[in-house]
Amino acid sequence: MLPWTEKYRPKRLSEIVNQKQALIKIENWIKQWSHGMPKKKALLLAGPPGSGKTSTVYALANEYKFEVIELNASDERTFEKIRRYLDAAYTLDVFGRRRKLIFLDEVDNMEPSGAYEIAKLIGKARNPIIMSANKYWKVPMDIRNKVEIVEYKRLTQRDIESALWRIVKAEGLFAPKEIIKEIAKRANGDLRAAINDLQSAVVSIEDAKQILVYRDSERSIFQALGMIFGSDNVKRAKMALMNVDNTPDEVLLWIEENIPYMYSTPEEIAKAYDAISRADIYLGRATTTGNYGLWKYAIDMMTGGVAVAGTKKRGFLKFYPPKTLRMLKDTKEERGIRDSIIRKIMKQMHMSKLEAIETMQIFKSIFENNLDAAAHIAVFLDLGDKELEFLAGKEKAPTIKGKMLAIHRKLRKEGIEIKAEVEEVPKIEEEEMVEEELKEKEKGEEEIEEAEEEVKEKEKAKEEKVEEKEKKPKQATLFDFIKK
Amino acid sequence: MVEAIKEAEIKEVKILEKPWVEKYRPKVLDDIVGQDHIVRRLKHYARTGTMPHLLFAGPPGVGKTTAALCLARELFGEHWGHNFLELNASDERGINVIREKVKEFARTKPIGAASFKIIFLDEADALTQDAQQALRRTMEMFSNNVRFILSCNYSSKIIEPIQSRCAMFRFRPLKDEDVAKRLRYIAEQERLELTEEGLQALLYVAEGDLRRAINVLQAAAALDIVITDENVFTVASRARPEDVREMMILALEGNFLKARDKLREILLKQGLSGEDVIIQMHKEVFNLPISEPKKVALADKIGEYNFRLVEGANEMIQLEALLAQFTLLGK
Known part of the structure; x- marks a missing residue:
């Protein structure tokens, strides 16, 4: 079965999705080849993966009757091949055969020495040469000087969705809307990846979600880990990060996670950890000094340093994604609630953060054991429902809440305002301004009037909220409040 | 003035029971325990209505924050809340945020008879050297109407130029007898039965930190009005996780x-x-x-x-x- 990426590869330039600007440039350039030679004999198509660079080359060749010679720039023998083809192309041309178009893929992965030779060949070339790269700034300067750069933009989710729907229709399939949407979203602008995902997704919808878990970026980081933990050779280990898009600090987390699984003795683990500790220090210094040249030493340590820390496991290596990233995500809400309680304790009880953390732990014990005392503390700190639940647990929180309302009622009867509820507003009329400038003064008063109004509104809103809650203590949600 | 301060709190206390650390926080300088040498000097400032910048150094829970709050009350009377700003160096996201808050606070004249306002900066030793330099400039810029009270655990972490601009106050670690006296007083007020073993346990976990002692006492009291060593250790182990x-x-x-x-x-x-x-x-x-x-x-x-x-x-x-x-x- 033909992969759909080949089956549905555009035959004509007009079928290329949403790259009009680039196509105009390219057509102008290829037309110049019909009457001689353009100023720049090579084009560099630069853009993210799956944005249509390769498809453009084949559609172009199809429309303008060229034969495509595709070569991989990272292959060591490429230089020799190009020279042969360039020579041959010229002779064959005389016999009236189709002219050859040289297509050089991945020139951003090329060794600098090869780049110099290829740049020289471009000068001598009599055939159109098209190169492609994901990141044109990574293309060696020698080459960049000889080419015209054509930029491809990242495709939008909508571009990809409509392309997928065309294929679904052509195949006569049924596909749920959400799946198409999800595939398009996860593809992150990569139409080739999206089409591959679509083809595997329609095999079985159940598998679809599984297949979608790891998309490109993660796939390449697994490969990098394989190179680092599978090699004793420092140079090879250093190459590992070449195809990885993640920033060094992210990559460091991936390496860190896998050290104890890849190495077994305490010596090896300590050695590998020492290497990433050093790497992290270089990253820290790079950030504080703004000297990102230090990144290369960080990369030496996290790749080569980790690679030489011990003996390698043989056979299939299984890697894990960093648990910490998931933990951070999973605990986000809880941490938010906790930090908000800590801030309230710091403010209301004049404490530093460490003291407030300790106090919060002790309060937890009170909230679980003595609901009356808990209610008083909760009113004093002006705790919200979630904060109350965090300290007391789901079961006891409603009871404490009821007791809190009773305290609030009594306080209101006595006409006492709780400090925590009303932010302090300076009484401006008693104060003389230090700065005499009139403008400044007017501005200041306006701000404070606004602030006063805001506080009044808040108070009003709070009273309403409390009344509502008193009627049905358990269910008063923000939603009820808005409806009102 | 001291009497007025004490009375103002009484009405509110009847309905809302504050956490004991706040409820039993001394309201006037004379009630601070175990720091007589410091209290004497601070009372002099309160009487004369003038003071230089101050630097409070000492371990946690010995009365640094309380001393600053009491001094502000006695200096400013009912307006103390408007003339006193509390900041925390480790929480304010950098010296620039602190500077902005100081600027905003210093923009207006103090209320009442006072000739200056007070900024209390807790955990000043959390600031980096560079941030402290910036703080020093800020202190100078607003010195005609703002006095700073800097609080820290170790005075050696405060840069020399700031130390030399401040009157230094070294808070002593509290003696067990000082902590015990305060705990017995609270137990009496709260009608608790404080056993001798319970008290010894409280002194042991507190390590001279009165705040921790009172916190643990309240949590133990939430379990039972009899304060036993067992309950104290149960509560304290939660506070300092193993x-x-x-x-x-x-x-x-x-x-x-x-x-x-x-x-x-x-x-x-x-x-x-x-x-x-x-x-x-x-x-x-x-x-x-x-x-x-x-x-x-x-x-x-x-x-x-x-x-x-x-x-x-x-x-x-x-x-x-x-x-x-x-x-x-x-x-």
């Missing part, structure tokens, strides 16, 4: 993966910073069941990684690397 010790022992026993999980839980779930963890590790390392030379070797490693933690970008990586050293030395 997690850090457990983590170190796991690492020493060669269980690196479990130690690593524990560390991540401490950092992410309990909200301690990397530096907090390393300080606790250093405190606890000498209580570990290992040979004496190993304790020294580990303390040296902790120091090395404390340094790396400051230099590095990701504190979790540095702490895990330190745990790997524990596993290596524990072998």
Whole structure:
């Protein structure tokens, strides 16, 4: 079965999705080849993966009757091949055969020495040469000087969705809307990846979600880990990060996670950890000094340093994604609630953060054991429902809440305002301004009037909220409040 | 004025029971325990209505914040809240935020008869040297109508130019008898039965920190009006989780993966910073069941990684690397 990426590869330039600007440039350039030679004999198509660079080359060749010679720039023998083809192309041309178009893929992965030779060949070339790269700034300067750069933009989710729907229709399939949407979203602008995902997704919808878990970026980081933990050779280990898009600090987390699984003795683990500790220090210094040249030493340590820390496991290596990233995500809400309680304790009880953390732990014990005392503390700190639940647990929180309302009622009867509820507003009329400038003064008063109004509104809103809650203590949600 | 301050609080107390740390926080300078030498000098400021910048140094829970609050009350009377700003150096996201808040606060003249306002900056030793230099300039800029009270654990972490601009107050660690006196007073007010064992347990866990003693007393009282040593230890163990010790022992026993999980839980779930963890590790390392030379070797490693933690970008990586050293030395 033909992969759909080949089956549905555009035959004509007009079928290329949403790259009009680039196509105009390219057509102008290829037309110049019909009457001689353009100023720049090579084009560099630069853009993210799956944005249509390769498809453009084949559609172009199809429309303008060229034969495509595709070569991989990272292959060591490429230089020799190009020279042969360039020579041959010229002779064959005389016999009236189709002219050859040289297509050089991945020139951003090329060794600098090869780049110099290829740049020289471009000068001598009599055939159109098209190169492609994901990141044109990574293309060696020698080459960049000889080419015209054509930029491809990242495709939008909508571009990809409509392309997928065309294929679904052509195949006569049924596909749920959400799946198409999800595939398009996860593809992150990569139409080739999206089409591959679509083809595997329609095999079985159940598998679809599984297949979608790891998309490109993660796939390449697994490969990098394989190179680092599978090699004793420092140079090879250093190459590992070449195809990885993640920033060094992210990559460091991936390496860190896998050290104890890849190495077994305490010596090896300590050695590998020492290497990433050093790497992290270089990253820290790079950030504080703004000297990102230090990144290369960080990369030496996290790749080569980790690679030489011990003996390698043989056979299939299984890697894990960093648990910490998931933990951070999973605990986000809880941490938010906790930090908000800590801030309230710091403010209301004049404490530093460490003291407030300790106090919060002790309060937890009170909230679980003595609901009356808990209610008083909760009113004093002006705790919200979630904060109350965090300290007391789901079961006891409603009871404490009821007791809190009773305290609030009594306080209101006595006409006492709780400090925590009303932010302090300076009484401006008693104060003389230090700065005499009139403008400044007017501005200041306006701000404070606004602030006063805001506080009044808040108070009003709070009273309403409390009344509502008193009627049905358990269910008063923000939603009820808005409806009102 | 002192009498008025005391009376104002009474009405509110009847309905809303504040946490005891606040409820029994002294309202006037004379009620502060164990710091007589300091109280005398501060009362002089209150009487004369003038004061220089002050630097309060001393361990936690001995009365630094309370002294600042009492001084403000006695200097400013009913307007004290408007003339007093409390900031926390470790919480204000950098010196620029502090500077903005100082500027905003200093923009208006003090209310009442006072000729200046007070800014209380807690944890001033959390500021970097550069930030302290900036703070010094800020102090100078607003010196005609703002006085600073800087609070810190170690005065040696405060740069020389700031120290020389401040009157220094060294707070003593509280003696057990001072802490005991206060605890007995509170127990009486709250109609608790404070057993002798309970009191000794409270003194033991407090380590001279009166705030911690009162917090633990309230939590023990939430269990039972009889304060026993058992209840005190139950509550206190929650306040100072054994997690850090457990983590170190796991690492020493060669269980690196479990130690690593524990560390991540401490950092992410309990909200301690990397530096907090390393300080606790250093405190606890000498209580570990290992040979004496190993304790020294580990303390040296902790120091090395404390340094790396400051230099590095990701504190979790540095702490895990330190745990790997524990596993290596524990072998």
